[in-house]
Amino acid sequence: MNTIIFTIVSLSVLGLVLSLILYLVSQKFKVVEDPRIDGVQELLPAANCGGCGYAGCRAFAEACVKAEDLDKMYCPVGGNSVMQNVAGYLGVKVADKAPQIAVVRCNGTCDNRPKTSNYDGYSSCAVMANLFAGDTDCRYGCLGQGDCELSCKFDAIKMDPKTGLPEVDEEKCTACGACVKACPKMIIELRNKGLKNRRIFVSCINKDKGGVAKKACVVACIGCTKCQKVCPYDAITMSNNLAYIDYNKCKLCRKCVIECPTRAIWEVNFPVRLPRAEKAQIIDQK
Amino acid sequence: MSKTFSLGGIHPHDNKISATASIENFPLVDTAYISMSQHLGAPAEPVVAKGDTVKVGQLIAKSSGFISANIHSSVSGVVSSVELLPDLSGTMVQHIVIKVEGDVWMDNIDRSEEIVSEIKLSGPEIIAKIAECGVVGLGGAAFPTNIKLSPPAGKTAEYLIINGAECEPYLTSDYRIMVESPEQILIGTKIMMKALNVKSAYFGVEDNKPKAIKLLKKIAGKSYQDIKIVSLTKRYPQGGEKQMIEAITGRQVPSMGLPIDVGVVVQNVGTALAVYEAVQKNKPLFDGIVTITGKCMKEQRNFRLRVGTTFDIMMYAIGGLPKDAVKLISGGPMMGKAVCRMDAASVKSTSALLLLTEEETKRGVESNCIRCAKCVDACPMGLEPYLLNRLSRAGRIEDLEEHMVHDCIECGCCIYTCPSNIPLLDTIRLSKAQVIKIIRSRPKK
Numbered sequence: 177m178n179t180i181i182f183t184i185v186s187l188s189v190l191g192l193v194l195s196l197i198l199y200l201v202s203q204k205f206k207v208v209e210d211p212r213i214d215g216v217q218e219l220l221p222a223a224n225c226g227g228c229g230y231a232g233c234r235a236f237a238e239a240c241v242k243a244e245d246l247d248k249m250y251c252p253v254g255g256n257s258v259m260q261n262v263a264g265y266l267g268v269k270v271a272d273k274a275p276q277i278a279v280v281r282c283n284g285t286c287d288n289r290p291k292t293s294n295y296d297g298y299s300s301c302a303v304m305a306n307l308f309a310g311d312t313d314c315r316y317g318c319l320g321q322g323d324c325e326l327s328c329k330f331d332a333i334k335m336d337p338k339t340g341l342p343e344v345d346e347e348k349c350t351a352c353g354a355c356v357k358a359c360p361k362m363i364i365e366l367r368n369k370g371l372k373n374r375r376i377f378v379s380c381i382n383k384d385k386g387g388v389a390k391k392a393c394v395v396a397c398i399g400c401t402k403c404q405k406v407c408p409y410d411a412i413t414m415s416n417n418l419a420y421i422d423y424n425k426c427k428l429c430r431k432c433v434i435e436c437p438t439r440a441i442w443e444v445n446f447p448v449r450l451p452r453a454e455k456a457q458i459i460d461q462k
Numbered sequence: 463m464s465k466t467f468s469l470g471g472i473h474p475h476d477n478k479i480s481a482t483a484s485i486e487n488f489p490l491v492d493t494a495y496i497s498m499s500q501h502l503g504a505p506a507e508p509v510v511a512k513g514d515t516v517k518v519g520q521l522i523a524k525s526s527g528f529i530s531a532n533i534h535s536s537v538s539g540v541v542s543s544v545e546l547l548p549d550l551s552g553t554m555v556q557h558i559v560i561k562v563e564g565d566v567w568m569d570n571i572d573r574s575e576e577i578v579s580e581i582k583l584s585g586p587e588i589i590a591k592i593a594e595c596g597v598v599g600l601g602g603a604a605f606p607t608n609i610k611l612s613p614p615a616g617k618t619a620e621y622l623i624i625n626g627a628e629c630e631p632y633l634t635s636d637y638r639i640m641v642e643s644p645e646q647i648l649i650g651t652k653i654m655m656k657a658l659n660v661k662s663a664y665f666g667v668e669d670n671k672p673k674a675i676k677l678l679k680k681i682a683g684k685s686y687q688d689i690k691i692v693s694l695t696k697r698y699p700q701g702g703e704k705q706m707i708e709a710i711t712g713r714q715v716p717s718m719g720l721p722i723d724v725g726v727v728v729q730n731v732g733t734a735l736a737v738y739e740a741v742q743k744n745k746p747l748f749d750g751i752v753t754i755t756g757k758c759m760k761e762q763r764n765f766r767l768r769v770g771t772t773f774d775i776m777m778y779a780i781g782g783l784p785k786d787a788v789k790l791i792s793g794g795p796m797m798g799k800a801v802c803r804m805d806a807a808s809v810k811s812t813s814a815l816l817l818l819t820e821e822e823t824k825r826g827v828e829s830n831c832i833r834c835a836k837c838v839d840a841c842p843m844g845l846e847p848y849l850l851n852r853l854s855r856a857g858r859i860e861d862l863e864e865h866m867v868h869d870c871i872e873c874g875c876c877i878y879t880c881p882s883n884i885p886l887l888d889t890i891r892l893s894k895a896q897v898i899k900i901i902r903s904r905p906k907k
Contacts, residue, residue, distance in 0.1 A: 292802070292803070293800075293802040293803070294788075296823070296824075296825055297825070297885065297888055298885035298888035298889065300888070300889075300892075302892055303885075303888045303889065303891075303892050306891065306892050306895055307551065307800075308551035308552050308553075308800075308802050309548070309551060309552025309553055309802070310552060311802070313552075315548075315552050315553070315554070
């Protein structure tokens with residue numbers, strides 16, 4: 177009997193002493209965490225993609241709570257709605273940002289840009305770019321091994337087996353920027369989605385002189401500056417034989433698209449352009 | 463007993479099928495494309511312009527920095543343009559294009575066959591002469607020789623090692639040099655010994671070249687007793703600088719260190735010949751011995767080829783590209799670079815052109831790592847290629863640095879031995895480049 181009582185008493189005392197130590201330690205090393213961090217984290221999409229520039233959603237939530245000005249913070253996956261929710265939760269205001277999308281600036285399909293050598297090594301753009309300029313005469317273009325596809329966490333960018341180029345799924349792309357970082361040739365760019373999802377961009381990054389670029393790829397930008405001259409909004413700049421359209425200035429008038437002699441400028445999500453004669457007929461009928 | 467290095471290594475079939483073909487002069491070309499980046503370091507700056515007439519051996523581009531080298535014309539004629547042209551990997555490099563007219567050499571070049579053995583110049587004069595003649599290391603990296611021969615302050619060279627291992631399969635250019643001009647190489651060695659102020663030199667030759675060893679021993683024993691000819695057991699990569707030093711002296715070069723840290727300077731056989739020609743014959747480096755070989759070729763050839771000859775001209779000279787050749791490699795099969803453009807031109811360090819058939823180059827289908835550790839056994843640097851490959855694919859740069867990926871010499875032993883056909887070298891080479899970039903970007907202590 178004594179043994180049982182002794183056991184119960186000694187264990188209880190031991191338990192009390194240890195719990196006291198634990199209590200004191202937890203008081204001493206208490207981490208005060210802003211409860212709002214958990215609240216913000218719950219509002220975030222939990223993709224942990226790192227598109228915001230932070231290590232993950234938790235880190236972004238912490239930064240949001242600490243930040244005085246939410247205008248510099250942006251979750252590309254959640255977009256404006258999530259940012260408004262976060263701002264509402266924290267009791268601050270945030271301006272809407274134009275939604276963005278990844279854009280592939282190369283149109284060097286097998287027909288447009290013939291292969292001049294055959295790469296049979298490890299299938300990775302980074303490895304290939306480390307070895308040589310590329311298996312076509314264009315040393316700027318897409319290498320076609322699909323590093324962007326592997327980097328995408330949202331299944332939004334896929335290699336098209338027909339063209340050998342990556343295709344961005346507009347519905348799925350969150351503009352997190354993972355593919356932009358993965359591409360060793362820096363072909364992919366984040367651009368504003370644009371009005372009604374309509375966009376105009378130069379689908380080429382070849383900086384070679386016109387003749388060299390054209391020889392390597394029939395749809396290359398040859399740096400003729402015709403688009404720059406025709407643009408009424410000064411949205412187009414030329415550098416190193418390459419045109420670049422500023423998406424903040426572009427008003428989607430499509431004059432450059434018509435002017436471009438090599439069809440290097442692309443229009444996306446515009447209604448199909450009718451030949452001039454048919455268009456005149458429709459107007460006449462009206 | 464012949465010496466060798468301690469760690470790793472493989473024994474590929476040496477395939478020296480062009481060993482018996484003696485060196486012939488390559489026919490004159492119509493147009494020469496001379497690259498401004500034929501060496502490690504800053505590209506040379508052209509000193510000629512369009513329309514200028516140049517002679518063989520005339521200076522056409524000046525070294526433009528501490529690590530850089532002069533470039534001389536390999537042909538005589540008129541400069542038709544100075545423009546950006548792709549090199550063999552498609553990178554744009556400035557080239558001087560010369561339309562060839564006749565074969566007029568500079569008057570001060572001694573073109574006689576006579577062997578000049580007396581070294582008249584003093585040490586510093588020799589180094590200046592080598593720099594002036596644009597001599598670079600012909601073992602592959604093309605590091606300017608004059609810099610290698612002037613050790614940095616506080617470090618002194620104890621030995622000079624001449625690398626005649628030629629451990630890469632197929633290549634025979636160094637072997638032909640050793641067999642055809644042994645005396646010249648030994649004089650070249652003596653010149654470099656004088657420049658470095660060292661008392662003894664070693665000459666490492668692999669034992670699959672008994673004729674060269676016998677010949678060199680005979681001549682060295684007669685008149686160059688301070689040059690010891692060392693016979694090395696045939697093993698790849700014996701010709702790697704660090705492996706060569708370990709095989710001959712037993713010293714190990716520290717990680718990220720240079721041979722001079724252990725008191726050794728290593729030079730290639732081809733460099734020794736170039737030094738001899740520069741110092742004794744006043745001939746700048748504008749040509750080199752190039753092996754053109756491959757099992758698909760009817761005739762194996764060794765040429766004395768002038769810099770700036772395009773690969774398609776070389777193919778034309780051997781009677782056209784063989785039908786079953788699918789891959790052209792500049793250099794040996796283990797470390798050479800595949801040629802992706804036939805209009806690219808040869809450079810000073812071009813030592814071979816290897817033609818391979820589809821069957822020889824075919825890569826197997828990759829399967830899972832079976833942890834056989836063959837790659838670990840084969841690695842001459844004591845690395846763990848299977849681990850580096852996994853870390854590289856996961857993008858773990860810090861762990862890669864911890865596992866010394868920057869010590870990789872890219873010899874290809876791991877990928878050669880892998881039974882699962884894992885592209886070990888491809889992934890390791892990529893992360894090596896990334897890690898070295900990070901290490902170099904760190905502020906120095």
